[in-house]
Amino acid sequence: MSLSATLKRAGLAPIGKGIYLSNRTREASGSSNPSKTPNIILVFGWMGANLPHIFKYTKVYQEMYPDATQIIVQSRPQFFWSSNRTRMNNLVPVAEVLEAHGCSGTKLEVAPASESDPPRILVHSFSNGGGIQMYTLGKLLRARSKSSLDFRGHKPRMSAMIIDSCPANATLPGALRAFTASLPKNSPLRIPLIIFIILIYSFNSFKHRIFGVQPIFERLKRGLLRQGPEGGILPWMTEKTPRMYVCSKQDELVPFEEIEEHVKEAKGRGLNASIEIYDDTPHVAHARKYPERYWGAVKDLWAAAVQS
Template sequence: MPEKLTWIRLNPYVSVSCQPNTPNGRIVVKNHDVSPSIILLFGWMGARFHQVLDYADALHELFPSSTIVIISSWAEFVWRSQSYLNTAMIPVVELLQSERNHKTRFRGALVHIISNGGGWQFMTLRKVLSNLQLSTPPADRAPTALILDSVPDDKGLKSSLRAVSPTNPILRVLVFPFLFCLYVSIFIHNRFTGRLPLFAELRVALLQAEILPFIVTGGAPRLYVYSQSDPLVLATRVEQHIAAAAQLGLDVAVEEFEGTSHAAHMHSDPERYWSAVHSMWVGAVARMSNTVSH
């Protein structure tokens, strides 16, 4: 059992793990350790820190030498300016750059996204990375992998309102008119500016081969985790995205659960869930090793 992590909150959205009782919060990496240098864990919209911590703790057990970054998602995402959203991701960019710049020990990055809210924050991070002007080239021989848990959806108004509405039924009734007007305003703004609708933009972002542009080059394998019983993100929507990814030649794996609700797959069968995640990463490392050897 690895030592318990402590956490440093960098801003209202971003927290980073820190190993206690070690220099600079880091641990010594053993030769046989295949842990990624950094893991980005994007929580679902409205998730409390302790809820996402269940995932972070499990990731720490699998990959004890990885730095783990938790990125939170809140309903305000849909009405905040792009500039504000980009600024919130700066600490994540700096952490990625810091890890990448240590090329002799950079062991790649694992991106773990839960639900559409997590996907939207990832989408924002990709935008920031895509606009970077870096003086040093990205790491070109490091593994990456993408875990997609209960994402992406594509149901427009219905999904948007459900995603940002309060869980309390009374509050939901009170704020629904405001949220509806907000959605219509955003829709009109997107039409006039040529920007894709939020869910369409998310689906496009998750089909990009390079998940962390200007940090690591090369396509990333991806694992889709979903359920036919998910009432929020329909299985058919996820399966359409899986088919699109495969058609683009992306390396795709699927873990389909039965009878599990939205973003509840990990708690229903932790052993199966984390085995799939671990296998995805180990496979990414093996493929990278084979590429380098040839």
């Protein structure tokens, strides 16, 4: 099936490079109280994830929250070694959609077109690839905002965040596992890719030692712990925003102990964080093996956002 046919079947339209928007008509749904459900769902796919794999999640969201507009962002390996400006420019279409729906800045002012239906945003990020896209979007939204960076006197939007199989520490073995996971062991590209990753990692380590530039994975971890007048990793998030980390003891790419340690630090800083630990699921495959538990936890997380 061609890409255009796949997108049409899924009700999506491309709005940027690796970025897709649901174009479902907003007809009346069976929702008993649509004002209590998300009307925007941001999905950041894991690195190298093809659309059919991401669709397995977005399809469930279409069934759970049929009134929501979905924005899907893919993550490609080249995103990691692109310049910061290139990363941010790639996400401009996402920022424009969010701004059109009322996310007009860190001050959380409602745009005129959305006064009757203010943003209620559910964010679902997968692995470090999706997490870095999310982190970059937060930087872009702040850069585009002309509002005063002050939350005082403003009520945060209804929002929640799922962080699946993330974050991981910035280590060379971890980077090698992440970038080569999708390649067959006998692939002729494997050795050149490993050499390239080692060179990139060494260069980034040099920048960190000489110029103090943190590796991007460390910036992601710092972004996830962000709080204060400029918001969290995304501008509308506060320390009260419910967030759920998901990990597995059998994840070969991201050790669950690293996520546990991060969640412990997040809680210590007063962030509203919880964690779901699976015993026997591979990387970003928890929903596939235990759909009832996984999606039940997502519903519970959103219920907490409604009450917060």
